[in-house]
């Protein structure tokens with residue numbers, strides 16, 4: 048049985064991953080969980096997301112399907128926050144994962160879908176499902192069930208004791224920095240060195256204590272053992288599409304669509320301009336097509352890279368289209384445009400800078416009386432190297448592939464933010 052859940056929480060509390068964790072435990076007497084549960088992030092531009100647009104799925108081997116469905120439904124009804132304005136739970140239980148379900152996942156991570164599309168496919172495939180209120184969660188629940196992950200990473204989520212929900216989290220920060228020092232790059236985005244903060248714990252009232260992300264389950268477990276905190280009620284190691292760029296489509300500047308995420312090639316048309324609150328914008332051009340790219344204030348030191356770009360620099364940019372603007376997640380500087388400055392020539396005898404000899408009369412050296420005609424060009428040094436640059440961990444999108452995951456020949460040209 049392939050079980051998918053989504054949209055059970057609200058801004059006020061609870062969390063779909065927590066519901067899944069409790070459900071997996073309750074289902075143990077009825078069957079066996081096969082493989083790792085999946086934490087699936089869907090289109091980050093989806094309008095009704097609470098936070099990170101997560102949905103959950105797991106596989107259960109059971110010969111008591113009726114009881115499984117009944118228990119899943121009961122748990123969903125018990126642990127969903129039905130009072131949330133935008134909470135529209137969805138539960139999907141399929142016998143198999145078909146090609147159409149896989150295709151639905153790929154669309155859900157890159158496009159904006161309608162609830163009716165999910166219902167239509169569920170009916171067509173004869174899949175058991177329950178949607179509550181508007182049933183919008185069926186989109187995520189079906190997509191998570193169909194999620195096939197050609198590339199994946201892991202996240203261990205530790206949950207809080209119920210009596211502590213809504214109180215401030217007790218985490219020994221020093222132990223978190225130590226865990227990072229000992230397990231990076233097997234784990235990442237636990238802390239942000241440049242911005243000097245811990246970034247693996249939410250501040251909301253939900254049951255999540257923290258999440259340790261990484262590509263190596265052993266490194267994640269080592270970090271988990273090192274980190275000291277308030278008691279952990281339960282923890283689950285999920286397989287996830289986080290950190291894989293699953294949302295990124297190869298696109299062209301002239302044909303991008305709103306609420307989709309792209310990798311685009313182009314040339315910087317003008318250096319970046321800052322507007323109020325520290326947001327930076329620059330136009331990127333390919334032929335006659337132009338797009339506005341943004342590095343918003345929360346991207347912090349990434350803006351330092353963006354402000355070094357000059358007209359003519361050749362780039363690949365990665366980001367999401369929001370309100371007609373590409374919100375940058377990372378860039379690949381392919382080629383830096385040469386920046387030249389014109390200045391008076393140096394005297395061939397004494398080496399001192401020559402002076403203008405008058406309008407249209409070239410330059411002369413006052414001491415040696417030598418003369419030269421035109422100004423000379425200097426190539427200005429650039430404060431930027433070609434290669435990949437990314438937003439820092441404190442601004443990372445769940446789905447964005449961190450540069451530390453790029454290996455092979457490209458590894459020489461990456462500048463991972465840490």
Ligand code: ATP
Nearest residue numbers: 054089096097098099100101159160183184186187
């Ligand atoms: P959390 O991260 O705390 O679980 P969330 O950010 O995942 O919260 P949800 O409560 O799951 O937010 O709400 C997201 C809603 O958007 C769900 O109903 C989900 O089915 C729907 N959704 C997900 N992807 C898409 C998509 N591509 N198009 C339209 N709706 C989507």
